[in-house]
């Protein structure tokens with residue numbers, strides 16, 4: 001499809017939510033401009049003109065290319081990473097961001113839902129807040145996510161889809177943080193989780209994470225060294 005108007009992505013290099021959208025935009029081969037929002041010095045026009053809740057990611061879609069702080073008045077302003085993934089699947093049908101089969105599409109959404117309603121909380125509570133007991137809930141939620149994976153391939157089959165774009169930024173960061181002992185969690189709990197995730201019970205999830213990291217669509221959006229530096233700098237990952 002010929003893209004019908006400009007796309008601007010408002011982003012942060014720290015943000016796994018932005019990462020979701022970047023993967024899908026690349027997969028769709030969309031022509032887009034990226035503008036990094038500095039969290040320490042958020043421009044007031046961002047909430048006024050783009051995303052009233054002030055978070056990233058957000059996109060503007062439509063109209064001619066223009067300065068990021070002055071989006072075309074006719075452009076749509078869309079926030080929430082998962083909603084943006086849905087929009088991109090609709091805008092770029094030939095990119096197959098979602099499978100064409102209705103049942104597989106539903107399964108992709110269920111996979112995303114399993115991550116969003118359970119695993120994300122485990123991830124946040126263990127790595128960024130450290131809530132007591134979150135080691136257990138993180139492993140339980142990962143087991144439930146793993147149970148949804150087909151025997152081989154990605155979340156809903158051999159082809160990468162929005163389901164993978166939605167979870168990959170988190171699973172890969174989780175693996176990286178555990179390998180480098182970064183995050184709020186007590187060191188021994190991190191070591192125990194890493195051991196569990198390397199064990200037979202989580203073999204399918206480990207293979208999935210490995211396949212994600214080897215996938216061309218993911219590799220073009222990920223630099224492990226830079227991300228490790230960013231994660232280590234994030235105040236929310238510092239142990240107290």
Ligand SMILES: N[C@@H](CCC(=O)N[C@@H](CS)C(=O)NCC(=O)O)C(=O)O
Pocket residue numbers: 012014015016017018039054055056057079080081082
């Ligand atoms: N539910 C939102 C979450 C977005 C979100 O939490 N973004 C964070 C970055 S990872 C953010 O903008 N934080 C800066 C702030 O809240 O000021 C989505 O899926 O897009």
